Amino acid sequence: MFARHLILIALASALVPAFANPNSASTPAPSGRADFFRAQPSKAGEFRGAWIHSGYGIQGWDWDQTVGALKSNGFNAIFPNLVWAGLAHYPSTILPISPRVEDQGDQIATCLSACRKYGVELHVWKVNYYLLHAPREFVAELRVAGRTQRNTKGEDVNWLCPSHPENVALERDSMLEVARQYDVDGIHFDYLRYPDREACFCTGCRERFEAAANVKLANWPEDVLQGERAEPFAEWRREQITRLVRTVSQEARALKPNLKVSAAVWGGWANARQSIGQDAQAWIDAGYLDFVCPMNYESEDEVFAGWTRKQVDAINRRTPLYIGIGAYKLSGPEQLTRQIQLSRELGGDGFVVFQLNEKLATEFLPLLRLGTTAAPPASKN
Numbered sequence: 124m125f126a127r128h129l130i131l132i133a134l135a136s137a138l139v140p141a142f143a144n145p146n147s148a149s150t151p152a153p154s155g156r157a158d159f160f161r162a163q164p165s166k167a168g169e170f171r172g173a174w175i176h177s178g179y180g181i182q183g184w185d186w187d188q189t190v191g192a193l194k195s196n197g198f199n200a201i202f203p204n205l206v207w208a209g210l211a212h213y214p215s216t217i218l219p220i221s222p223r224v225e226d227q228g229d230q231i232a233t234c235l236s237a238c239r240k241y242g243v244e245l246h247v248w249k250v251n252y253y254l255l256h257a258p259r260e261f262v263a264e265l266r267v268a269g270r271t272q273r274n275t276k277g278e279d280v281n282w283l284c285p286s287h288p289e290n291v292a293l294e295r296d297s298m299l300e301v302a303r304q305y306d307v308d309g310i311h312f313d314y315l316r317y318p319d320r321e322a323c324f325c326t327g328c329r330e331r332f333e334a335a336a337n338v339k340l341a342n343w344p345e346d347v348l349q350g351e352r353a354e355p356f357a358e359w360r361r362e363q364i365t366r367l368v369r370t371v372s373q374e375a376r377a378l379k380p381n382l383k384v385s386a387a388v389w390g391g392w393a394n395a396r397q398s399i400g401q402d403a404q405a406w407i408d409a410g411y412l413d414f415v416c417p418m419n420y421e422s423e424d425e426v427f428a429g430w431t432r433k434q435v436d437a438i439n440r441r442t443p444l445y446i447g448i449g450a451y452k453l454s455g456p457e458q459l460t461r462q463i464q465l466s467r468e469l470g471g472d473g474f475v476v477f478q479l480n481e482k483l484a485t486e487f488l489p490l491l492r493l494g495t496t497a498a499p500p501a502s503k504n
Contacts, residue, residue: 156490163460163494165197170414170445170473171500172200173483174248174387178212178230179223181481186230186237189479194241196488197496199503201238202311202475205231206249206297208283209257209265217297219258231305238308242503246309246385247301251294251367252283253314272323275344280322285363285400286331295370302375302382308503309383309413310375315364316389316401332359360400372411383413387447390419390430392437407442415442416475420449424458428465435470446471451478456487460495473501 173193175181180189180203193201205211211218212230224230231247238245254262254271262281265271270287272280283290298310317323324344332347333339336355340346347356372384388403389395396402406412417434421427431446438444446466450459459476466474476483488496 157493159457160460160490160493160495163464163491165495165498166467167498168501169467170200170443170475171198171496172202172244172246172445172473172475173198173479174202174204174447174475174477175479176204178203178205178221179227180234181479181484183481186234187240189484190234190237190241190243192484192488193479194243196484196492197498197500198243198488199500200244200246200308200475201234201479202246202248203230203234204248204250204313205234206247206301207254207256208250208252208294208314209254209261211297213301215297215300217293217300219261231301231307235305235307244308244503246311246383247305247307248311248313248387249298249301250314251312252285252290252316253318254281254283269325269327271325272318273325274321275324275348276321277324280318282318282322284323284325284327285317285367286323286328291367291370294367295374298371299374299378302378307382309385310371311416312368312371312384312386315368315386316395316399317360317364318399320398332356335359357397357400361396361402361405364400365402365405368406368411369409384411385414385416386412387416387418390417390421390434390447392417392434404437407438410442412442414445414472416445416447418447418449418477420447420452420477422449422452422454424461424465427462428469431466431469431471443472444470445473445475448474448476450476450483450487456490459487460491463491463495 180186190201205213209219210221212221212224214220214224214229235245266279270284270290272282272284274280301307302310329340329343336359346352375382375384386406389401392403403415407415417430419427419430421430434444448459448462453459463474
């Protein structure tokens, strides 16, 4: 089956030239290429979503146009990045508010209105811990208070320290604020991890690990990077991330039982568990997530298929698996079609594309609509 798709795409690419804009009346799709996309099988009742990093819709569009484009091309969910660790695109009482909100209004409310109009699910995407875009004065206050991360060399890292109790409360409360204040379909974790193996090794992490493990370390961080303390520290580090997932999941469901809690996670679960403290398998095993979106952003189809197979086997149908596809890394809509078909054949329950922009909306999605996404997606609950 995998080889069959490779052959079909190769033939399509050889037979017809690329064209500039399949959504433009002045530049119609060459018939051979259109025939290829029309010949693609569709799958009714599946989940089809798109991530969008902009908190204001596709650049130059509004939320009505943005959500409408998804709906008209057979998608049923959108994941807009409306919350960061240090910035909100809505009138938050927890986080600093983007200055654009004063001029352009509450973006969760505006996006939600468009989603309700078109029957598209809204899953509010939060970037956890990472302080990109946060106001400088806010970051400076956090740093003075010892709430930001430090690496093994003692250098500042522009992320919240996950073990600091006030940061746990900030992350929890900002996500629950969205759940409490808006009738959204879900809240979506991202960056639910450490930045890399080199963090966090701040003074607070040392004190909190020593208290939890009932030890006194002579050399920090050397004593937890190797030797008998390395694995206990790695497990403690993972727990700092898992604690947030567990707490938000339990409290959000208590607030709104039908709210879906989900996460974007790295494709290589086993490696991520050790390197960045992201234990996606444990979260699935514990039932903390209503669905999971592994970010299988791979330009090589064989690698993409390999990650997907491992994830399908690991989940074994216990939790819906919506495969993350990195359209920005692919050669064109033919390859996006191929990876969607692979995700279906290998057992994925749906897919989420990264990321929604004008090119994806006008050059890729209309071609998918000819066949791949022609059948109706899952209907909104």
